[in-house]
Amino acid sequence: MFIVLEGPDGSGKSTQTRLLVEHLTSRGHSVLQTREPGGTPAAEAIRTLVLNPAFDGLDDRTEALLFAAARAEHVAQVIRPALQRGEIVVCDRYIDSSIAYQGVGRRLGIERIRELSMWATGDLVPDLTLVLDLDAAKGMERVGERDRLEREPQEYHDRVRMAFVELALHDPERYRVISAIGSIQEVAQRIRVAVDEFIAGEPA
Numbered sequence: 001m002f003i004v005l006e007g008p009d010g011s012g013k014s015t016q017t018r019l020l021v022e023h024l025t026s027r028g029h030s031v032l033q034t035r036e037p038g039g040t041p042a043a044e045a046i047r048t049l050v051l052n053p054a055f056d057g058l059d060d061r062t063e064a065l066l067f068a069a070a071r072a073e074h075v076a077q078v079i080r081p082a083l084q085r086g087e088i089v090v091c092d093r094y095i096d097s098s099i100a101y102q103g104v105g106r107r108l109g110i111e112r113i114r115e116l117s118m119w120a121t122g123d124l125v126p127d128l129t130l131v132l133d134l135d136a137a138k139g140m141e142r143v144g145e146r147d148r149l150e151r152e153p154q155e156y157h158d159r160v161r162m163a164f165v166e167l168a169l170h171d172p173e174r175y176r177v178i179s180a181i182g183s184i185q186e187v188a189q190r191i192r193v194a195v196d197e198f199i200a201g202e203p204a
Helices: 013-026 039-050 062-084 094-105 110-121 135-143 154-169 184-201
Strands: 002-006 031-035 086-092 128-135 177-179
Touching: 002 013, 002 094, 013 031, 013 086, 013 128, 013 184, 031 062, 039 062, 062 086, 062 094, 062 110, 094 110, 094 154, 128 154, 128 184, 135 154, 154 177, 177 184
Parallel strands: 002 086, 002 128, 031 086, 128 177
Antiparallel strands: none
16 A cells, blocks of 8 residues: 655654554554655655755756656655555655646646656556645744755745645545644544544455
8 A cells, every 4th residue: 555645844744654654563564664755865866956955946847857757766666666565655745746846836737747757657646645734834834944945935835735735625535634733643643543544444
């Protein structure tokens, strides 16, 4: 099973990814935790480049292609092999982040970015996507050291947040929108309930 956590900056995805992996492992599942961009040495190198504030002014299409390249490597080297081994893969960000940040945030077009990402991944789609929803301004208040994308204007982050919500509304079977308001444990409990219910409803 392939589970992805998505959401705007500051919504707590990294922390909640780790807590979800701990929960699933405690239930006896074999779980792989990973992230995007990243997950392999080459993809981590791309992450360092594309998020580095030193590269402010990077062409929007170049940015989108770099994210797609990192994702192609990640899927080929990490995600698909883990799924073939029968593991649950829990990933911090995936295709929807490119759609939200580049397709909508950068105004490159939702379908263009989706098509690029689907080609890069060989059409690998998550079984379940959890969107951690939080007002973009509140999310930016939580962010400490800012990477290149986090330094974008508030209006950009507002567009990104709404893009995630719209994606979820159009496919309620695959998405669950989780409020990221509250304590870490309160949010973690909402996620555990959603994931346990989803797994229980899947055929054995």
